[in-house]
Structures are given as structure tokens and as C-alpha cells.
Amino acid sequence: MPDTVPSIRVVVVGGGVSGILFTSGLFRRLGKNFHLHVTIIDKKPYFEYIGTGTLRAMFNPSHHDNMVNPGFTKTANGHELEVLHGKVLTNIDKTSNTITLRDNASSAEMMVEYDYLYIATGCSYSKFPILKPDFGSIEERRSQLEEFSQQIKAAPHVIIIGGGSFACELLGELNDYYPNIPITLVNTRPNMLDRAPQGAHDYVMRFVDKANAKRKEDEKIKVILNDMVHLKTNTTNKGVELPTNALIFSCYGAAPNTSGFGDFNIPLTAEGHIKVDLYFKVEGTNNIYALGDVNNIAEEKMAATARLQAKVASTNLANLIQGKPKQIEYEPKEMVQVVSLGKKDGMMIKTSSIAGTGRMFGWMKGKVENLVLNTVRNPESLLSKQFY
Numbered sequence: 001m002p003d004t005v006p007s008i009r010v011v012v013v014g015g016g017v018s019g020i021l022f023t024s025g026l027f028r029r030l031g032k033n034f035h036l037h038v039t040i041i042d043k044k045p046y047f048e049y050i051g052t053g054t055l056r057a058m059f060n061p062s063h064h065d066n067m068v069n070p071g072f073t074k075t076a077n078g079h080e081l082e083v084l085h086g087k088v089l090t091n092i093d094k095t096s097n098t099i100t101l102r103d104n105a106s107s108a109e110m111m112v113e114y115d116y117l118y119i120a121t122g123c124s125y126s127k128f129p130i131l132k133p134d135f136g137s138i139e140e141r142r143s144q145l146e147e148f149s150q151q152i153k154a155a156p157h158v159i160i161i162g163g164g165s166f167a168c169e170l171l172g173e174l175n176d177y178y179p180n181i182p183i184t185l186v187n188t189r190p191n192m193l194d195r196a197p198q199g200a201h202d203y204v205m206r207f208v209d210k211a212n213a214k215r216k217e218d219e220k221i222k223v224i225l226n227d228m229v230h231l232k233t234n235t236t237n238k239g240v241e242l243p244t245n246a247l248i249f250s251c252y253g254a255a256p257n258t259s260g261f262g263d264f265n266i267p268l269t270a271e272g273h274i275k276v277d278l279y280f281k282v283e284g285t286n287n288i289y290a291l292g293d294v295n296n297i298a299e300e301k302m303a304a305t306a307r308l309q310a311k312v313a314s315t316n317l318a319n320l321i322q323g324k325p326k327q328i329e330y331e332p333k334e335m336v337q338v339v340s341l342g343k344k345d346g347m348m349i350k351t352s353s354i355a356g357t358g359r360m361f362g363w364m365k366g367k368v369e370n371l372v373l374n375t376v377r378n379p380e381s382l383l384s385k386q387f388y
Helices: 017-029 052-059 061-066 138-154 165-177 198-213 303-321 359-377
Strands: 007-013 035-042 079-085 087-093 098-103 109-113 116-119 123-125 158-161 183-187 221-225 247-250 254-256 288-290 337-340 346-349 354-357
Touching: 007 017, 017 035, 017 079, 017 303, 035 087, 052 061, 052 138, 052 165, 052 359, 061 138, 061 359, 158 165, 165 183, 165 198, 165 337, 198 221, 198 346, 198 354, 337 359, 346 359, 354 359
Parallel strands: 007 035, 007 116, 035 079, 116 288, 158 183, 158 247, 183 221
Antiparallel strands: 087 098, 098 109, 123 254, 337 346, 346 354
């Protein structure tokens, strides 16, 4: 690379959807007059799309092959991409523009310099860790899913705790793969999908009714609303007794992966989200940004909003690097959410209405996942316009 070409160091902490789509957009928007060196840091040695397909892989582990990519292209449009796997962030020094990483295997530390730092560490599911593990190889992950699939297959009863999209999609997958296993779903809210219009709850309940019409009496799906489970006693607040030998799925408690960030003087909300402005810049910093699930932008946290944030963030950084004054202020928008109920049913939800229901939307959820993965898998993916 000629000495006259400026070199810019961009570090992205997190190799999930937000981090990858941001990097893709940045590489595509900057021409060869600028030399980018982007370092992506992630705990896992592979990319995994966490979504409905992950739930499906718990029932059919071979489906996991459709959800992962073992590596990334190293160059694109004259820019360089370095991927550091198995590393944990232990410090951010805002004075020297450096971060410190610890290797999971050896505990050795290394320092990485940056001109711009983007935090895209996503969220975790402490109540259901198999959904999104931090460490391990693809082979270990596949083995974990195969073992868990046997537990599901052998379960005499399943209890789902929660009423959001995660719980609804799990219900749909369970009904597809094991229509003979009795299911009890307990939701603390009076409605399923309680942030959605009433029609979303009604559609889920109709789905349950249709599923129950095909089930024997001792295999029925039972939905308990406005109640809470006490796992120590296997009862609910209202005194409903639950099976003691059931396999329990706790479909709630997603939290941003920002543990320890307060020690780095990164401002956090009470819920643990990083405080940013509408340019994604972290409060009190000049060159640190946060994207996706970890920031406190008030909108639904899902792949669609991660894509929009990545588009704005990559455009703004490309403009900044090229000396263009324009910076785009992000505008949270009403998003359309697709909730699948197995492979053959689902719905598209707007804030104020149900945009559509039926088989097409079960199919559509998988199509969106495929588009994200193709962005990572294709050797030219980091230049793809597919998402922009």
C-alpha cells in the first residue's frame, strides 16, 4: 500500500449482525483513496446468526450448518480485515485510543490501537444460555445442540415461560417437530406479544387452538396468562400446579452485553445499555460508538433495526474519513416485525396493525436469515449492496 494513502484503524468489538453489516457498509462506501484496517473482535471463532433458525437447530442440529460461517474474507476493495477470535475486552483507554484484550485460552493480554471504536457486543440470554453461547468451536456448538435435541425429544412435557416473540417462535417450532409433547406456556402478561396490537395475541391463540385440534387430550397446549411460575415449587402465583418432570424454556431476560463497561467509563443506563446520541456516539467520547442491541436507542432490537443502524453509522464514518461534512441523524422508525409460528405459519406485525398472516411469513423469516448469512459467506460480501 503506497505511503501516500491514509491508513485508518477501525476496531469493531463484536462479530454479530451489527458489527458485520457495519463493516460491510464501510468497506463498500470507501474507495481505494483510503486504506482501512478494520479489526473485528469476537469471543467465538465463527459467525452465527441468532434467530428462528437457532431455535430450529435445537430440534434439528443439522440446520445449524445454515446459521454459521466459519470465517471472513480478509480483504475487500483494497481494505484489510483482521479478525481476532477468542478475545475478551478488558479495558478501553480513551486517552491513548487503545483497548486491551485477554485471550480466553492463554490469558495473555494484547493491546490494539484504534482511530474509531465501535461497540457491537449484542445481547445475551442468561436464562437460556444455549441460545447464544460465548465460546467454543463450531464442532463443540454442534455437539451441544445435538445433546440438547435429545433432551427435547425425551421430554415428557415442556414448559415455556414468557410471552414475547422468542416464546411464540419456540412454541411454533415445538409444535412442528413434536406435536405429541404436551406444552404449558406461562406468561406474566395478560396478552402474548403484549407490545404488539391485540390482533397479534389473537392470532397466536388461534394458532394454539388449531394445534390443539390435532392433539390428543393429554397432549394439549395450555396457555396460562397473567401469572408467574415459581420454579422451586412448580406452581404459579394463582396456584396452578405444573409437571415436575418437564423441560423448561425460560424465554425472557435478554440483556445487553455490557458487563464491566462501566469500569471503562462508558456511560450506561439502569438497564445496562450504552448511552449514545442519534449519531451512535457514546456520551462523553469523541470517537467511540455503540450499535445494535447494546445502545439505548428506543426501538425494537432486531436484525432489521441493526441493519438500519449499520447503514447510517457506516455512511457517517465514511463521510467523516473523506472530509465530507454531512452526518446523518438516525431516526428510529416504526418497524415491521415477522414472527414465525413454525415453518408453515407466522405473521407480520406493525406497531398499530397486523400487516399479514399465514404460511408466507413462516417462510419469510428464514429468508431474512439467509440474506444476512449470504452477506458474510460470499467472498464479495463486504461489497454487497444487498442490505444497503
